[in-house]
């Protein structure tokens with residue numbers, strides 16, 4: 001046969017799939033549903049190789065489940081709002097809308113060239129008014145249900161992008177996109193009350209047994225539940241500003257109360273403000289530390305600093321024990337009560353702090369087996385288990401018992417009319433601030449009226465659409481600058497009012513798109529609940545681990561909010577979650593330090609040595625470490641180039657073959673060429689098989705000789721292993737089985753002579769199974785092979801082959817061979833072999849003879865199916 005020509009074949013099959021609309025799933029389909037979803041892309045302009053991997057993984061599963069008889073939903077859309085469109089507008093004077101839709105068109109073409117089994121009939125972009133209209137409706141539903149609120153908040157303000165950033169968008173005190181030092185500003189903004197679901201979001205993680213453990217752990221930590229005690233410390237009146245009488249703290253370690261050395265409060269704490277009013281030095285200190293910002297990442301890394309307010313707090317178990325109260329930069333106002341007691345021996349931050357201010361420490365927990373008299377803490381706090389010491393009535397107790405004892409005592413002790421201590425559960429999770437001062441986002445559908453305050457936009461006026469005549473000639477929110485857009489009459493009183501000009505965080509857009517895919521045609525509601533309830537949850541969601549926290553958590557919250565407002569009747573959107581690894585590549589650098597792209601170098605291989613030279617000049621370039629593909633290091637490969645030179649099937653096969661899908665895969669041209677050779681090999685194999693298949697009897701032979709039987713066993717064995725491998729997304733293992741099976745088929749063909757009828761029949765069966773096995777990975781090649789084998793219809797529409805289970809039973813077993821208890825090799829014998837035959841086979845082994853070294857055999861012990869031990 002001629003060489004397989006992917007360039008000619010791939011677009012042809014793509015057109016046929018399209019024309020027959022075979023991947024469009026119907027909502028009234030009666031078969032069981034299977035929903036496969038890859039995280040939808042941001043329309044940046046070009047597909048990158050990471051997308052190719054992501055969508056290929058999902059596509060293999062989607063094609064497989066379709067062949068298995070499921071009504072597969074495998075849609076695609078665009079996460080289309082966000083800053084880059086505005087930046088393009090500023091830099092290149094193109095309208096955000098035009099830029100976005102142009103990018104979508106270009107990327108859609110690229111996605112099609114990968115040969116994905118996507119249902120394009122459901123496509124939408126989150127910037128389509130027909131999508132965000134429903135998002136606005138749900139916002140209003142949430143407002144009515146108390147799940148959206150307006151709140152005054154200290155916010156991270158990015159002075160360059162002129163927008164509020166979420167805490168997680170602040171990296172080392174700087175904006176994640178602009179890199180500008182972030183400031184703190186107090187502003188009113190819209191929040192979603194995700195904290196109402198904190199406990200539920202945490203508990204439900206246990207039921208998500210098809211999620212990676214690491215993702216569930218990340219979510220758990222993010223939600224950050226901790227059980228502790230709220231303690232009211234009395235303040236010493238003589239040292240305290242008038243009006244202040246007590247300091248409330250939250251602690252998870254009440255057992256360490258006798259190790260307390262100081263109290264610390266946040267710079268934003270009212271007591272700090274009160275003390276600063278009379279102390280200019282303190283006021284200055286507070287101003288200073290506020291400049292650094294209060295993002296967690298800064299607090300964790302900044303040097304611990306404090307200022308002694310002069311105020312003293314009284315120890316709850318000893319009226320004569322006074323503790324100094326500091327303002328400290330490592331205490332956050334937003335967590336607990338914004339105040340702590342510091343126990344330096346058992347908390348590293350507290351220890352760093354006392355070491356700086358010479359306050360000393362007293363250990364109160366002694367590790368088991370340590371002598372309390374010699375147990376001292378210097379630079380490293382001890383946060384492990386042990387017994388209480390130096391702690392009066394707690395001495396000798398375990399930490400747990402001591403916590404309980406302190407809680408019991410303080411709970412029952414009253415000051416004023418209130419208990420001194422109170423058990424409390426705290427969450428680290430904050431409500432989700434969704435206001436963004438940006439143009440290219442979903443408008444928040446409310447109107448601010450001087451008389452009526454916040455008025456929802458009436459349903460019949462939705463969507464509130466973005467104006468298109470906007471200018472980006474000055475920084476800030478173009479919606480706010482627009483001459484007319486925001487000026488409206490109040491829907492309630494008819495008076496002059498203004499629209500909300502904040503738009504929603506783009507994470508809102510991606511928090512329900514998966515539900516919209518179930519019925520994107522519904523013009524009057526976000527979902528058609530009966531359909532959404534049937535098609536959801538997503539059975540397998542696939543995406544990058546970078547979205548393991550926020551996107552998944554927000555989606556889980558939003559699904560609950562949709563449930564509360566009647567748009568869907570379930571809580572968890574993703575039954576299965578898979579996080580794929582990255583595509584990485586080695587880096588190349590010229591002698592002058594300039595990075596060069598993989599396309600510009602040629603690799604010369606000499607034995608084990610690899611050398612890189614510049615294609616154009618032959619100049620040597622250094623091969624650097626393998627890294628995540630990035631523009632700065634130029635170690636990217638362009639999917640278009642790959643598909644143009646090798647075809648999509650090769651790219652897909654390579655992505656799947658080289659490493660498990662959850663690990664990084666190293667892109668290497670040499671290995672890609674290997675995949676390309678394998679494609680040609682399969683093509684030849686199928687063509688040769690087709691010649692033999694022509695001679696096969698139409699009817700299945702009644703019996704099969706040993707050769708035919710062996711081939712059939714290989715075929716059904718591969719079918720079994722690949723089927724279960726795909727279900728578990730162990731794609732690299734599946735590909736290894738396919739290779740092995742292809743070899744078995746090739747061996748039969750290599751015999752050359754005209755095969756007997758039973759063998760010819762088995763070859764036809766084997767070739768058919770082989771093509772079906774690789775069809776989810778290399779669908780274009782598979783369609784072409786399907787034709788060659790004389791099958792009608794499309795392999796993409798064919799049912800998955802039936803496994804004949806009785807062919808899976810192995811005929812032989814392999815036993816470990818030991819001589820005097822030491823492994824010397826193994827032996828493979830027929831499953832039905834008698835012990836005497838096994839003994840004879842073992843004693844004939846060279847390794848056994850060598851180990852015996854002429855000594856007589858005293859005994860041979862056979863452990864059936866496992867071990868043979870020769871005693872000499």
Ligand code: ANZ
Pocket residue numbers: 225226250251252253254256330331332333334335336337338339340341342343345346347426
């Ligand atoms: C005394 C103590 C002794 C603490 C000890 C820890 C170890 P999680 O587990 O994250 O809830 N803390 C409380 N509020 C804080 C705030 N606003 N800013 C900074 N730190 C704060 O952490 C609870 C612990 O973090 C609390 O328990 C408190 O310090 C500190 F050996 O109290 B601990």
Ligand code: ZN
Pocket residue numbers: 449450451452453490491492493494495497
């Ligand atoms: Zn009004």
